[in-house]
Amino acid sequence: MPITVTMPQMGESVVEGTIETWSVREGEWIEKDQTLCEMTTDKVDAEIPAPASGVVTRLLVAEGETVDVGADLAIIDPAAEATVAPSAPARAASAEPVSPSKPAPAAAEPAAKASPLARRIAQEEGVSLEGVSGSGTAGRITKADVVDHLSSSSRAPARAAPPQAAAKAAAPAKPGSLGDLLGRMRVPRYAPQPEDRIIPFSSIRRRIAEHMIVSKIVSPHVGTLAEVDMHAIVQFRDRVKTRFREANGYSLTYLPFIVQATVRALKEIPRINSTVVDENIVERAGIHVGVAVETERGLVVPVVRNTDHYSLTGLADQIETLARRARDRKLTADDLAGGTFTISNPGREGNLYGFAVINQPQVGILRMGEIVKRPIVVQHDGEDQIAIRPMMYLALSYDHRIIDGVTGNGFLYRVARNLEEGDFEV
């Protein structure tokens, strides 16, 4: 009875895998537990062993193809007779003891003497310099040697070549390191035009730019959006704002409400108030929320230390003080350091919603949209009604390395609920 080999479940979160190389050809005999193919997933690299001895009658997936867990990969017929001699590379592979949990280390590239250009071309084209003979001074591998090698390997008929060698030549270029990738990235060059204004980066602009790039690379951002009915807060604020202003000398804005609602949610879900240190998640005990403030020179994010220690009035006070210091350029390094979460309030107009870039090394950032009156459906006395309510979108960007969808959504839901319940006092 032929056996169908399927893509195994290789870990809880693995849903698919890519067949990198088949270690056997169709018609070839394979021993039980001998490597059938090498595969990569987004979590691990692994070799799939043959579940039984027999002839591999069919390979159902092409090299380089990505398939779901459970998909059919190959058919092995224990009763059939081999029509193809085992390929040498497969033999060699099976003779070597291979620990199943770790992928076999890639053969180290011999320190081939090669010109920088030859190395670069090999790297770009995803070929190894191993086996390329050098015609340069003292056997150095030159551009011409690599180009010859490339054209001869692409001319070689794939069928005549042993499968592994053929696979190597055809394999897509191995993605280089990030730095290398960025180095190779080309955008059309800027051609100066007579009326163009050129504004060099200020140091603060450069720091912002670098931070943004690094953040986008370090943290895979995921965005999630909630709609908040601000009815309770607007009403509350309307009730107290005159009194507040008289007592404190400045206006009560919506920001302290958002901060307080956020702090409460952070206490419930500490994963959002965390950071990544090496391969550890550190859930931080202290809650220090940064509030993004627009200034002439750019965006700064002063931090309200121990944000959870303050009442609504206390928060309003802290935010007002920091904002004033920011505008007067009086912020100190301490004012800006140590945040564990950030709230961004990029102003009113043209801001229905948007997703902010995470402020490293934090793992989440909340961005307020403008408050707009919209008709929504509310329940009144158990009946659905259309009401006009001040609505706000709240957008959360979170770091998908350590926060998954359930946690991210749960957090945002709690912030929204805290706001809608309107449980605030001054």
Next chain:
Amino acid sequence: MSSYDLAVIGSGPGGYVAAIRAAQLGLQVAVIEEEDRLGGVCLNWGCIPTKAILKAAEQFAAVRKGVPGLVVEGLTPDYGAVIDASRKAADRLSKGVAGLMKKNRIEVVKGRGRLVGKGQVGVTSGDGESVVEAPNVILASGSTEFILPGLDVDGERVLTSREALASKRLPASLVVIGGGAVGLEFAYSYAAYGVDVTVVELEDQLLPGFDAEAAQVLASSFARRKVKILTRTAYKAVEHSGAGVAVTVEGEKGEEILLADQILFGIGRRARVENLGLEELGVDLEKGFIAVGEDYRTSAEGVWAIGDVIGPPLLAHAASEEGVAAVEFMAGERKRGIDYGRVPACVYCQPQVATVGLTEDQARERGRDVAVGKIPFVASGKAVGTGHTEGFVKLVADARYGEILGCQIIGADATELIAEVTLAMELESTVRELGHTTHAHPTLSEIVKEAALACEGRALNF
């Protein structure tokens, strides 16, 4: 009759260098030269004397323009002394070549050589005739000025570079026909001494084939020095007029007559292929030059050719490299020919122009995805500090691999700066290694580094 392993006809930078390389490889070598002085055109009537004159002209121009702290009362050129100095330099180097021949035990046979049979070179001199026998013969007879049919080059009013290099007279005005390297070097030198110079060039830019932007910078620099430049203008005729000449040229606006004391032709060179016995031995020509393969073999067995006589690039260093390559092929020590994409070409007027490999346009024409790093000299502290802010370095690279495809430099010391890029190309360095190399500050070479960084969009000082 004397026998050798190798006979070389011509002792220019092609011939004498080939002879030395052959001697190094253990061959018995004879060099046949008809002139009294060794070294060929390059040492005697080309590269070296022109550079001596250019240097003097440059210094004269600098003093005339003003050097901070230098007070000069009355400035009179003595052009005769300039020519004398240039002859002295040429003589000294020519003697140097004679010394090198001795040191390498190379026999110098004086006389005019000619292939007279397989492995046989007949030599005619004042002392009579002799035959040099060698299984291999290298033809390195070079080139000579191309002279239009019917033109009377009298050395007084009508000159080529050859006559100009011996002429101690400074004319009041001069028309230079040809805006190539030779024409421009003379135009610059004479203009520096206040001669009223007009350059006539057929193509639409000076230095045809060079980077157009560099040619543009050069043209405006010449214009500032009061040199008149007529591009897209054809030379038609020259007649005597008073004590000078009347030169008829035809530009886009029609014919024009230029009056001047002298006219200098720098319109190219032709190979010296006559009376060498080429036809008899079956040495083929191609467009007037000796045809050779990648290994410098001609169509006749045992006969090789190098240097100006095999055609462009008509450059001394190319001739020398070809000489070395030919001998190494002969000795079986070499597999690949010369990569002409790595042979630099330089012009030594001020600002200097140097180029190697492809220009941006040529690279694009070849379908390359090109990254260009162009840095002006003004971006360099050294250039500003020393008052040499004219010009730029333009590095042309392959956008994907960073391969250096070419470089064009115009500005002070361009001809020295190009060496670094040529080396980088030879070593197959990419723009990355060039950009990573520490360059001393302040030097003009920093501009080359910046250009390399600019190819990757990360220039630091521009």
